[in-house]
Amino acid sequence: MCGICCVVTLCSQHAIRDFIKEDMLCCLRRRGPDSSQQMIKTVSDPFYECLFSGHVLHLRGPVTPQPLEDxxxxxxxxxxxxxxxxxxxxxxxxxxxxxxxxxxCSSEADILSLFSLLRGPWSFIYYQASRHTLWFGRDYFGRRSLLWQFSDEADSTFCLSSVSVQSESGNQWQEVPASGIFKIDLKVCATTKSLSLALFPWKYRCTEKAAAEGFINVLDQVSKDLPDHIHLVMNESKLFLTAPVIPLNKTTSGTSGECPDTDSSNIPHVASVETLQGFLAVEHKRKLVYQFAAVLSEATKRRVLSLVREEDGNTSELPSTSGRKAHVAVLFSGGIDSMVIAALADKHVPSGEPIDLLNVAFMAKQQAEQKGPTKKHARQEVQLDLLCHQESCQDLEGKTGAHLSCFDVPDRITGRAGLKELEAINPSRTWNFVEINVTLEELKKMRQECIHHLIYPLDTVLDDSIGCAMWFASRGEGFVSSQGELKPYKSPAKVVLSGIGADEQLAGYSRHRVCFKKYGLEGLNKELEMELDRISSRNLGRDDRIICDHGKEARFPFLDEDVVSFLSSLPISEKADLTLPRGVGEKLILRLAAKELGLTASTILPKRAVQFGSRVAKLESSREKASDICSRLKLLLVDEL
Structure with a gap:
């Protein structure tokens, strides 16, 4: 994981270093704390100048400072x-x-062929000196953040960066669309004193006519968000990147996916493990579930083993009974997605190594409002809150006379239950269940200091809720239970696994049920296709900026290219059955895989979004809509908090 940044200027009137402010450099260094350096390239005729800034988080092989130059x-x-x-x-x-x-690579086609081969998340910036060209882009799903900013026409300056900072005025940053990779001919731009971008889009293997139509649509979509003075063109050779996944199978005919031993008049109304067992009794279904579990397991294996496992060193502060440190953590709610990821990680993480389960909870609003006026009282109350799960609030309240605000939010409760399931599957593994408790005061403080910069340029209430929950969870600072008592703990894991991608592919959201009721399987297929198309702009850039702010790397097993291609090859009826009740019908194939992995009660937990499960959405304003612009993220309004 790295923080990367490049500034290109066609004007010699300003020092190029002035374009990267110190607060932005600080954000980049937080992403890459192991090495930081900069390099400037200047060409005099015609004049252009490039500043490259690289900040490295060491995860694989020898430490390699960036930028690299040959x-x-x-x-x-x-x-x-x-x-x-x-x-x-x-x-x-x-x-x-x-x-x-x-x-x-000796040609554009060679470069495109190389990037078409890659499987995994990436963003990059490549300066090809002999041709005076700058290449950049993001992977097919946009799993790594890359932003761009264009100056006004007179300044002729262009910036790329993994992360930015929100400013009160000036030019705005936008996410680089994950529509392909881009090329700038710097010599031509320097001559004309104007910026022009060439796009090399992703495309499936298909007919030339479909490809031509797709090129036009992509070009229009990317162009509409660019400033008027920035020119975007399709590359002259009509070259493209080959998509790393196959198109979605939109077949709706064939088997309905109904549970064996039931008919349309006898569909179960309540989710049950027995319903799942009925599906697994069918050989065809069990075979598909086995194949899915195998490909997801391999994806998880790649993500937990592709990292340097350094010597543990001093582990005296770690409360793990094993005395070893965790290298892998899971964003953990106890829901089906995180449970499966944790269970699969357990198969591949070395046996003596702990796995950290990061579970975040926000203080109930009414309790936050009733906090005492003094800092001392507040600290005492928070310490009592941390002990709420060991004794009931009522019991503690009777002993201390203090009013308690427990952090027993829904995700904390399901998380503890999930921990017991994982301990039953592998009792020899040290599972560090990290209870991360966030007060309203700390939420406001950290949002103002850094989180709003990381969420930017996204700006909705939903972005705020998810971004804040994910930032505190991935920071990994909380408490773990050791020998019957809670002890402070900070997760040392550099790799953080996330279950994002499961709901988008397996009809996990409530909106999918609404769509199915209105438009049937055809409508549901269109909705799922749209989910993956927009996941780069709605989720992944933001999530990457949030998690990596702690010097950790986000990894997404459900978005492994082999996993996506396997699921895309199946008709919707093999993946979900929304005629069945919540807790069974959505993400059906995943629930069946979980059952085969030995999970129990978690296999039938219905979807609960992190903003509700952690209670962050209830903490400040219950009247907002998820799609509203969030005033708390606006820099000019931050003092009102």
Whole structure:
């Protein structure tokens, strides 16, 4: 994981270093705390100047400072992981491997072929000195953040960065669309004193006519958000990147997916493990579930083993009974997505190594409003809150006379239940259930200091709720139970696994049921296709900026290319059956896989979004809509908090 940044200017009137402010450099360094350096390239005729800034989080192979430069003056910034498609040895660093292959490319087609091979998340910036060109882009799903900013026409300055800071005025940042990769001919731009971008889009293997129509649609979609003075064109050769996944199977005929031994008049009204067992009794269904579990397991394996496992060193502060430190953590609610990811991680993480389960809870609003006026009283009350799960609030209240505001939100309750299931599957594993408790005061403080910068340029109430919950969860600071008492703990894991992608592919959201009722399977297929198309702009850039602010890397097993292609190959009836009740019908194939993995009660838990499960959405305003612009994220309004 890295923070990467590039500034290009066609004007010599301003020092190029002035374009990167110190607060933005601070954000970049937080992403890459292990190495930071900058490099400037200046060309005099015609004049242009490039500043490259690289900040590295060491995860694989030897530490490799960025930016990299070769003997031909090419410069490379890489923020990604190559999990397959291009060989990276166990002792190799993928940044060096990728740069080596880029240096061998003699044409645009070679570069596109190289990026089409990659499997894994990435964003990159590559300066090809001999051709005066700058290449950049994000992977197919946009799993790594990359933002761009254009100055006004007179300044002719262009910036790319993993993360930015919100400013009161001036030019706004936008997420680079994950529509393909882009190229700038710097020599032409310097001559004309104007910026022009060429797009090389993703496309499925399909007919030329469909490809041409797709090119036009992508070009229009990207162009509409650009400033008027920025020119976007399709690359002259009509070259493209080959999509790393197959198109969605939209078949709606064939089997209905109904549970064996039931008919339309006898559909169960309540979710039950027995219903799942009925499906697994059918050989065809059990075979598909086995295949899905195998491909998801392999995806998880790649994500928990592709990292340097350093010597534990001093572990005296770690309350784990094993005395070893965790290298892998899971964003953990106890719901079906995080439970399956944790259970699969357990299969591949070395046996003596703990796994951290990061569980976040926000103080109930009414309790937050009734906090005492003094800092001392507030600290005492919070400490009592931390002990709420050991004794009932009523019992503690009777002993202390203090009013308690417990953090026993829905995700804390299901998280503890999920922990017991995982302990039953593998009692020899040290499972660090990290209780991360957030008060209203701390939420406001950290949002003002940094979280609103990380969510930016997104700005809705939903972005605020999810972003805040994810930031505190991935920070990993809380308490774990050790020998019957809670002890402070901060997760040392550099890799954080997230279950995002399951709901989008397996009809997990409530809106999918609404769509199915209105428009049937055809409408549901269109909705699921749209979910993956927009996941880069709605979720993944934001999630990457949030999690990586702690010097950790987000990894998404459900968005592994092999997993997505396997699920896309199946008709919707094999993945979900929304005629069945909540807790069974949505994400049906995942629930069946969970049952095969040995999970029990969690297999029939209905979907609960993190903003509701953690209670962050209830903490400040219950009257807002998720799609409303969030005033708390606006810099000019921050003092009103």
């Amino acid at each position: 003997a031909s003056s090419n410069v490379f910034l890489w923020n990604g992981e190559i999990f397959s498609g291009l060989h990276v040895g166990d002792a190799e660093n993928d940044t060096k491997v990728m740069f080596h292959h880029l240096a061998l």
